[in-house]
Each structure stands twice: as structure tokens, then as C-alpha cells.
Amino acid sequence: xxxxxxxxxxxxxxxxxxxxxxxxxxxxxxxxxxxxxxxxxxxxxxxxxxxxxxxxxxxxxxxxxxxxxxxxxxxxxxxxxxxxxxxxxxxxxxxxxxxxxxxxxxxxxxxxxxxxxxxxxxxxxxxxxxxxxxxxxxxxxxxxxxxxxxxxxxxxxxxxxxxxxxxxxxxxxxxxxxxxxxxxxxxxxxxxxxxxxxxxxxxxxxxxxxxxxxxxxxxxxxxxxxxxxxxxxxxxxxxxxxxxxxxxxxxxxxxxxxxxxxxxxxxxxxxxxxxxxxxxxxxxxxxxxxxxxxxxxxxxxxxxxxxxxxxxxxxxxxxxxxxxxxxxxxxxxxxxxxxxxxxxxxxxxxxxxxxxxxxxxxxxxxxxxxxxxxxxxxxxxxxxxxxxxxxxxxxxxxxxxxxxxxxxxxxxxxxxxxxxxxxxxxxxxxxxxxxxxxxxxxxxxxxxxxxxxxxx
Amino acid sequence: xxxxxxxxxxxxxxxxxxxxxxxxxxxxxxxxxxxxxxxxxxxxxxxxxxxxxxxxxxxxxxxxxxxxxxxxxxxxxxxxxxxxxxxxxxxxxxxxxxxxxxxxxxxxxxxxxxxxxxxxxxxxxxxxxxxxxxxxxxxxxxxxxxxxxxxxxxxxxxxxxxxxxxxxxxxxxxxxxxxxxxxxxxxxxxxxxxxxxxxxxxxxxxxxxxxxxxxxxxxxxxxxxxxxxxxxxxxxxxxxxxxxxxxxxxxxxxxxxxxxxxxxxxxxxxxxxxxxxxxxxxxxxxxxxxxxxxxxxxxxxxxxxxxxxxxxxxxxxxxxxxxxxxxxxxxxxxxxxxxxxxxxxxxxxxxxxxxxxxxxxxxxxxxxxxxxxxxxxxxxxxxxxxxxxxxxxxxxxxxxxxxxxxxxxxxxxxxxxxxxxxxxxxxxxxxxxxxxxxxxxxxxxxxxxxxxxxxx
Numbered sequence: 079x080x081x082x083x084x085x086x087x088x089x090x091x092x093x094x095x096x097x098x099x100x101x102x103x104x105x106x107x108x109x110x111x112x113x114x115x116x117x118x119x120x121x122x123x124x125x126x127x128x129x130x131x132x133x134x135x136x137x138x139x140x141x142x143x144x145x146x147x148x149x150x151x152x153x154x155x156x157x158x159x160x161x162x163x164x165x166x167x168x169x170x171x172x173x174x175x176x177x178x179x180x181x182x183x184x185x186x187x188x189x190x191x192x193x194x195x196x197x198x199x200x201x202x203x204x205x206x207x208x209x210x211x212x213x214x215x216x217x218x219x220x221x222x223x224x225x226x227x228x229x230x231x232x233x234x235x236x237x238x239x240x241x242x243x244x245x246x247x248x249x250x251x252x253x254x255x256x257x258x259x260x261x262x263x264x265x266x267x268x269x270x271x272x273x274x275x276x277x278x279x280x281x282x283x284x285x286x287x288x289x290x291x292x293x294x295x296x297x298x299x300x301x302x303x304x305x306x307x308x309x310x311x312x313x314x315x316x317x318x319x320x321x322x323x324x325x326x327x328x329x330x331x332x333x334x335x336x337x338x339x340x341x342x343x344x345x346x347x348x349x350x351x352x353x354x355x356x357x358x359x360x361x362x363x364x365x366x367x368x369x370x371x372x373x374x375x376x377x378x379x380x381x382x383x384x385x386x387x388x389x390x391x392x393x394x395x396x397x398x399x400x401x402x403x404x405x406x407x408x409x410x411x412x413x414x415x416x417x418x419x420x421x422x423x424x425x426x427x428x429x430x431x432x433x434x435x436x437x438x439x440x441x442x443x444x445x446x447x448x449x450x451x452x453x454x455x456x457x458x459x460x461x462x463x464x465x466x467x468x469x470x471x472x473x474x475x476x477x478x479x480x481x482x483x484x485x486x487x488x489x490x491x492x493x494x495x496x497x498x499x500x501x502x503x504x505x506x507x508x509x510x511x512x513x514x515x516x517x518x519x520x521x522x523x524x525x526x527x528x529x530x531x532x533x534x
Numbered sequence: 535x536x537x538x539x540x541x542x543x544x545x546x547x548x549x550x551x552x553x554x555x556x557x558x559x560x561x562x563x564x565x566x567x568x569x570x571x572x573x574x575x576x577x578x579x580x581x582x583x584x585x586x587x588x589x590x591x592x593x594x595x596x597x598x599x600x601x602x603x604x605x606x607x608x609x610x611x612x613x614x615x616x617x618x619x620x621x622x623x624x625x626x627x628x629x630x631x632x633x634x635x636x637x638x639x640x641x642x643x644x645x646x647x648x649x650x651x652x653x654x655x656x657x658x659x660x661x662x663x664x665x666x667x668x669x670x671x672x673x674x675x676x677x678x679x680x681x682x683x684x685x686x687x688x689x690x691x692x693x694x695x696x697x698x699x700x701x702x703x704x705x706x707x708x709x710x711x712x713x714x715x716x717x718x719x720x721x722x723x724x725x726x727x728x729x730x731x732x733x734x735x736x737x738x739x740x741x742x743x744x745x746x747x748x749x750x751x752x753x754x755x756x757x758x759x760x761x762x763x764x765x766x767x768x769x770x771x772x773x774x775x776x777x778x779x780x781x782x783x784x785x786x787x788x789x790x791x792x793x794x795x796x797x798x799x800x801x802x803x804x805x806x807x808x809x810x811x812x813x814x815x816x817x818x819x820x821x822x823x824x825x826x827x828x829x830x831x832x833x834x835x836x837x838x839x840x841x842x843x844x845x846x847x848x849x850x851x852x853x854x855x856x857x858x859x860x861x862x863x864x865x866x867x868x869x870x871x872x873x874x875x876x877x878x879x880x881x882x883x884x885x886x887x888x889x890x891x892x893x894x895x896x897x898x899x900x901x902x903x904x905x906x907x908x909x910x911x912x913x914x915x916x917x918x919x920x921x922x923x924x925x926x927x928x929x930x931x932x933x934x935x936x937x938x939x940x941x942x943x944x945x946x947x948x949x950x951x952x953x954x955x956x957x958x959x960x961x962x963x964x965x966x967x968x969x970x971x972x973x974x975x976x977x978x979x980x981x982x983x984x985x986x987x988x989x990x
Contacts, residue, residue: 091655093717093724102719109717109724112658112749114628138648138747148727152714152745155724159715159749161655162648168625169659172570187648191679192594192618199547199617202568203625222743223647258608259615261549261565263558266838268549268565268611271604287678289608291594293568293615382722 084467099382127483139220178506206296206505252525316342540923555838583939595676634962662752662961708981
């Protein structure tokens with residue numbers, strides 16, 4: 079049986095997010111990302127068009143040096159300037175009905191008490207449509223913007239995140255019991271004080287007394303997204319995530335990641351489908367196969383390969399900017415490059431892959447180009463591999479999403495791969511899981527009722 | 535010559551802010567403060583009605599114990615629950631044209647790099663209509679929500695705030711030169727990297743590398759509000775504030791505070807009118823004097839004196855909750871109570887003032903009740919004392935502001951005490967000072983161009 083997928087628009091509050099160079103294209107409006115109307119218009123279109131989530135990626139520092147410095151990033155608009163996503167959401171919420179909003183934030187950025195309050199406030203404002211994409215910042219500069227010398231070691235970052243979410247769970251799930259809020263004009267009682275609790279949290283990094291200042295919001299805990307694929311990341315996801323964002327190179331690889339992570343979740347007492355998997359894909363749509371291929375080549379010609387290199391250098395642990403684009407890839411001897419080299423080689427049959435090919439590979443890695451029918455065929459494979467949703471990477475805003483809504487979604491609906499449009503408001507968790515609150519297999523819910531006896 | 539005043543609506547994202555107990559009244563809608571529509575509707579009314587600012591107070595912790603605990607606060611909705619104001623603003627911004635938005639935040643809450651980015655993002659979203667009310671949290675519980683044992687000593691809080699704003703000023707004024715942002719599709723250059731700078735800040739509490747991630751917003755630095763009246767507070771204001779919120783008991787007292795603070799500012803190289811003073815006042819309006827007096831008495835009857843006591847206990851440094859309301863005030867021997875006792879005594883001619891009288895005095899301290907004509911007469915006195923704006927305290931939302939807009943502002947316009955309605959959008963600073971950027975006498979502006987030579 080075909081399963082309907084969820085759809086998320088993967089964006090960032092900056093000029094150039096993933097497919098770099100496109101901000102220079104007349105069709106793209108992201109050059110004006112400072113203007114709130116760009117985002118309001120996009121959110122309205124997604125909401126009306128049947129998308130489930132508008133997902134904002136974010137980083138709070140520069141990517142690693144390119145050609146020995148960071149001037150390149152500023153010059154090319156490579157995720158700098160970039161604006162905060164969190165304060166943008168309420169403008170989008172009041173202009174939409176059903177669309178969920180995922181914001182990205184790291185423990186580095188804000189003390190948990192403040193973050194918990196802001197998310198709860200947003201959950202009230204959106205009427206339960208907020209999600210949080212939990213990240214641990216991966217840029218040295220980000221750490222240096224927050225008082226550290228350099229990036230905290232990888233596994234320590236996850237230990238930190240574990241500690242951070244623990245505080246949040248106590249505030250979101252444990253500080254206010256169900257039924258605490260009375261708002262009773264007659265008796266004059268706003269809240270039942272026997273149902274509001276301090277949390278008295280103490281751990282290595284955090285000491286938080288409470289109580290949470292915000293009364294229970296529709297979802298209490300926001301829908302929890304996560305994207306780590308490392309061992310520590312997957313362990314964290316299996317314990318905490320309700321939705322995992324993956325970029326698998328093909329459906330079979332996705333199947334394996336999904337299976338492994340679900341297995342870990344089951345070991346922790348959760349059900350396999352307590353976690354939804356969103357695969358990142360980009361699309362080029364044509365009414366005919368020829369048109370699609372022409373547009374695909376056109377897109378390739380607009381992508382700035384040098385910017386692609388600058389972006390991936392950060393995760394490849396080496397400043398590739400010094401290398402000419404035609405440098406044979408085999409000369410780049412970092413572990414990360416070696417780990418992907420075979421994939422790149424397969425994309426250049428009959429010749430030795432270069433740094434340019436690596437960049438091109440990155441720009442095409444999960445791209446599906448074709449007619450709506452072909453795209454539906456491909457998405458069937460992803461769905462059958464166990465993927466629950468698609469995180470749609472854009473070339474241009476709003477163009478990519480307009481095309482997807484107008485041309486692709488109708489075909490997907492025909493095949494049961496996308497849900498029928500609905501005008502019924504509800505929370506994001508309800509949309510994804512059929513209930514507004516975390517199920518009681520989730521780690522956060524152990525704090526429900528846990529603070530009842532605390533009086534001080 | 536009469537000077538037109540500015541008008542600010544003084545609110546808080548909670549059920550009960552200043553005039554406590556009114557949430558129980560059918561006319562008040564603040565009981566539903568979780569609903570974003572309450573605030574959207576209010577913002578639209580203020581914007582259309584000619585208000586200049588919607589000012590959100592905030593605290594991030596419980597007030598001091600009342601009757602030995604904090605249950606009272608939860609039970610009566612005394613600023614708990616309360617929601618974050620910052621994430622609410624963009625919803626209001628996209629529904630208004632001219633209205634400015636002041637949000638309250640303390641250095642305790644968020645690292646400066648993150649805060650600077652969020653404010654800059656909001657300044658872009660609002661098209662230059664954001665203000666920041668700089669506070670140093672005054673509740674022990676707030677500190678315990680952020681890892682401290684108890685409140686930091688008063689003067690240390692201002693030293694901390696000084697350090698905090700110093701980082702912000704570098705990010706807002708110094709990290710991006712004018713003309714750095716090019717957004718040039720033709721040449722492919724998004725920003726001129728020679729005009730974007732790291733700030734390499736290092737001080738006692740903060741180490742921040744930069745660069746600021748947000749390109750210069752319409753105002754760069756938000757309009758800076760402050761409210762401290764202590765020596766350290768006034769010193770801080772004279773250096774940093776562009777608008778000071780005061781609650782003087784009468785125009786003559788206001789005149790003195792204004793004079794003294796302006797004097798301090800002049801000593802620091804600023805002009806006297808580089809700081810605007812907003813006096814907090816509440817209003818009861820009647821078409822006749824009799825109607826006004828009837829409504830005034832009605833308001834008194836709805837105010838919960840015990841809640842007033844619970845609120846002020848925090849600043850009086852003693853849990854007054856244990857004392858019956860009819861306790862003679864002279865039995866309360868704290869310094870803060872003694873400092874205000876004479877004022878209270880004057881409000882109860884012929885009898886000994888009690889704790890209830892103290893609370894009543896607080897609830898009436900800056901209330902003007904009368905016809906629009908009488909209110910205009912009184913505001914003339916405040917204007918002549920040097921006050922630049924009125925921070926209008928509400929009894930009910932939106933009732934208080936609807937009345938003020940419909941009944942009072944027209945009379946004030948007749949007399950030149952309020953500006954004519956204008957539909958011309960502009961920044962908040964432009965509205966208050968006639969220019970969008972900080973003038974070069976402000977401490978922040980020494981960082982303009984200060985980082986030009988830094989390359990690393």
C-alpha cells in the first residue's frame with residue numbers, strides 16, 4: 079500500500095542556503111531575504127498548497143576558511159549575512175492555518191530557561207505548530223561567538239545537548255500539570271498553585287529552579303527534529319527525535335539508516351514509527367522529459383561550483399579553496415573526501431573525478447529531474463524504502479515551491495503519495511502522529527507529574 | 535509653546551501587569567493573553583489610532599514570596615504565567631505600519647551574540663521599528679532560573695549591563711560598514727568583504743569574535759529604553775538610553791529627574807534632548823466629570839489590593855503578605871516603605887495610613903481621572919515639566935487604549951499635545967528623533983569604522 083508522504087520546505091533565512099549561486103538568478107527572490115514579505119508570501123503558498131512544514135536551517139557562525147579566510151563567504155553571500163529564524167515565525171503563523179514551523183537552534187545559543195519560554199510562547203502563538211530542529215553547532219567560529227576557544231568535541235556536544243533537553247523536558251512536561259490553568263473569573267483563580275511546580279534542576283552545566291513561566295501550550299514540547307548521522311547523533315536521535323532529517327544518496331541507503339535508527343529507538347522502549355524520517359531532495363520539473371532535462375542543465379549552469387566547494391570544505395575538514403577546481407579528487411586525502419570518493423567516481427564514468435565533480439555531485443546528490451509522473455515514480459521508491467516525508471530543497475524561492483505545488487503535488491495526490499488538501503486546523507504533532515502531545519514512550523514524558531511533591 | 539507628546543502603550547505578555555485584579559473583569563481580554571489575536575488586534579488599533587510605541591514589560595522570574603511562598607502569584611495570575619515578548623513582535627509588525635515595538639530583556643537572559651542577531655533580525659522585519667528596554671533583572675528567582683544562587687548585587691548588575699551593551703554596540707555599529715551590502719546580481723558580489731569585520735571582543739564576562747551575522751538594519755542599534763532611577767541606573771541611562779521610562783508622582787518631581795539625568799548626559803558629551811522621557815500614567819475618562827469619578831470609583835473597586843501588595847513587596851524588601859491590610863503603615867519599618875510613607879500619608883488626610891492605603895496609593899499614584907479636557911490640562915503640565923511622552927498604563931486591554939484613542943487623543947490633537955495622524959512609514963528613531971541612526975554623540979557610535987583594519 080502506498081503511504082502518503084509529508085512535505086517540508088527546507089529553507090534558511092539567508093541569501094544562499096544549499097544550491098549556491100542561485101541568488102544571482104532573476105527568478106530567485108532570496109536576494110531580499112531581509113524582507114519579511116518574502117517569507118510571509120512563501121508561508122501562505124505552502125500553507126494553501128498542502129505543505130506540512132516550513133523548515134528553517136540555521137548556523138550561528140561562519141563556515142571554515144576558504145582560500146585561507148572568510149572574505150569569500152561574505153563576498154558570495156554564503157550563509158552570511160543570515161538572520162535569526164526564531165523571531166520570524168509569529169509573522170508567518172498569523173498568516174497561515176495549518177503549516178508547521180521548524181526552527182533550528184543549538185544549546186550553545188541560549189540558556190535553557192529562556193529557550194523553553196520562547197518555544198512555549200511560539201507554541202501558543204502558532205496554536206501548536208512549532209517544531210525544533212536540535213543541532214550542535216559545527217563551526218569553530220560559532221563557538222568563538224559564544225565565548226569558547228573552538229568547537230567542543232563531537233561527542234561532548236551531544237552530551238551537552240542531552241543535558242540541555244533534559245532541562246527543557248522538565249519545564250515543558252513537568253512544571254505545569256494538566257488542568258493547572260483555570261482562568262476562572264468567578265472564583266478569581268487564574269491557576270491552581272498545587273499544580274505548578276519548580277523543577278530544581280541541577281546538572282553539570284545547568285542549574286534551573288523554575289517554575290516554567292508559560293502555561294502548557296497545545297503541544298507542550300515542540301515536535302523534535304534532528305539530523306545527526308554519527309553514532310552519537312543517531313543515539314541522540316533514537317532517544318529524543320520525533321523526526322529525523324536525512325540526506326541518503328538513494329532509497330536503499332535510506333532504508334538502512336531508517337532501520338538502524340528505529341532499531342535503536344526500539345531498544346530504548348520506543349515504537350519504530352515514533353520517529354518519522356524526512357529525506358532531503360531537490361526537484362527539477364518539466365512537462366516533458368526533454369523540458370526537464372533542459373531545465374536541469376540550466377540549473378547546473380547557474381550553480382556556483384566554487385561556492386559549493388566553500389560550503390562543503392567545512393565538513394571535509396580541509397580548505398579546498400586553494401585547489402583549482404580541476405584538481406583530481408584522489409589528491410585530496412582527507413577521510414571525509416575518501417568516504418564519498420566512490421560515489422563521486424560513479425557519477426563520472428570513464429574519467430577521473432575532480433574537485434569540481436565533487437561539488438557537482440553535492441549539487442545533484444539528491445536531485446530528481448523529470449516529469450511529475452517520473453518524480454512520482456521516484457518518490458514511490460523513497461516511500462517504499464520507509465521514508466515518511468520529503469524535505470524539499472530549493473533552487474529559488476518561491477519558484478521551486480510554486481512548481482512543486484502546481485505540478486508535482488497533484489500527481490502525487492492521484493497516487494496517494496500526498497494527502498488531500500485539508501482546511502482543518504490542528505497541531506503539527508497531530509498532523510504527523512495523530513496526537514498533539516508526546517506519547518508516553520518518549521524520554522521527556524517521565525517528568526509528567528514528577529514534581530508534584532515539590533513545594534519550595 | 536506646547537510640545538506634542540509621544541504615546542506608548544505599556545503592557546506585558548501576561549494576565550495581570552500593573553493594575554491587578556482586572557483580569558477578572560468581563561471588559562478585560564487579557565485573561566486570554568496566550569492568544570496572539572489579542573495582541574494583533576491591539577497593535578492594529580494603536581497603529582491606526584496614532585500611538586508611537588507598544589511597550590512590553592517583562593520579568594523572567596517570580597516576584598518575592600508573598601505569605602511565605604509563591605503559590606499566591608500562580609493562583610492570582612500575578613505575572614505568572616507570562617510569555618516571552620520578543621517572539622511575538624513579528625506577528626504585530628506585519629499587521630501595522632508605523633507603530634514601534636519595545637521589548638524588555640536583561641543581559642541575564644541570552645548571550646550578546648544571539649541577542650544582537652535577534653534584535654537586528656527584528657529591526658529588518660519591522661523595517662526599523664524596534665526598541666529595546668534594557669533591564670537588569672530584579673527577582674532572585676530569575677537569577678536562579680539562570681544558574682545563579684541569587685540576585686547579583688545592584689551596582690554589579692549595571693556593570694554587567696555596560697559590558698553587555700558594549701558587545702552589542704560593536705556588533706550593531708562596527709561589524710558592518712555602510713555600503714557593505716551590495717546584493718549585486720551582475721557582478722555576483724553579495725557583500726564587500728573589506729567592509730565586514732570581526733569584532734574580537736574580550737572583557738570580563740564576554741569573548742565574542744564576530745562578525746555580526748546580520749547586515750545593517752534600518753536603525754542598526756534599536757532605540758534604547760531604560761528605566762533605572764538609582765544612581766547607577768541613572769548613570770547607565772545618561773550614557774546609553776535614548777528614552778527613559780519614569781513614574782514620577784507629579785510633574786515637578788518629573789522635572790527634577792529629567793533635569794538631573796540630562797545633566798549627567800551632557801557631562802558625557804550628549805545633548806540634553808538626546809534622551810526622551812516617558813512618564814507612566816493611567817487614565818480614567820468620562821464625558822463628564824461625574825462620569826469620570828463614577829468610573830474611577832468603579833476601577834478602585836475592581837483593583838485587588840492584596841495583589842498590589844504582593845507585587846510591591848518585591849521592591850519593598852519585605853513579605854508584606856503576613857500583615858493584615860489594615861496594619862498601620864508605621865509598623866512596617868523597611869527603608870523603602872519609609873521612603874514613600876509621607877506620600878501615602880498625604881493621600882489619607884485625617885487618618886493613619888495602613889498597608890491597604892499603600893497599595894491603594896500605588897494603584898492611583900499616577901492616575902488621571904476626568905474629562906478629555908481635564909486630562910489635556912493635566913498633560914499640559916507634564917509636557918511643560920519636560921516630559922516627552924506618556925507610557926499609558928492600562929486597566930483593561932483593549933478597553934483602556936480604545937478609550938484613549940477615541941476620547942482623549944482628539945482633544946490632545948486640538949491643543950497640539952498629540953501629533954496629527956500620519957500614514958507615512960518610518961523608523962521608530964526617526965519618529966522620536968528625526969533620524970534613523972544613533973547620533974554620533976552616543977557611546978555606541980565610537981565603534982563605527984573601528985574594526986576596519988582587522989583582517990583575521
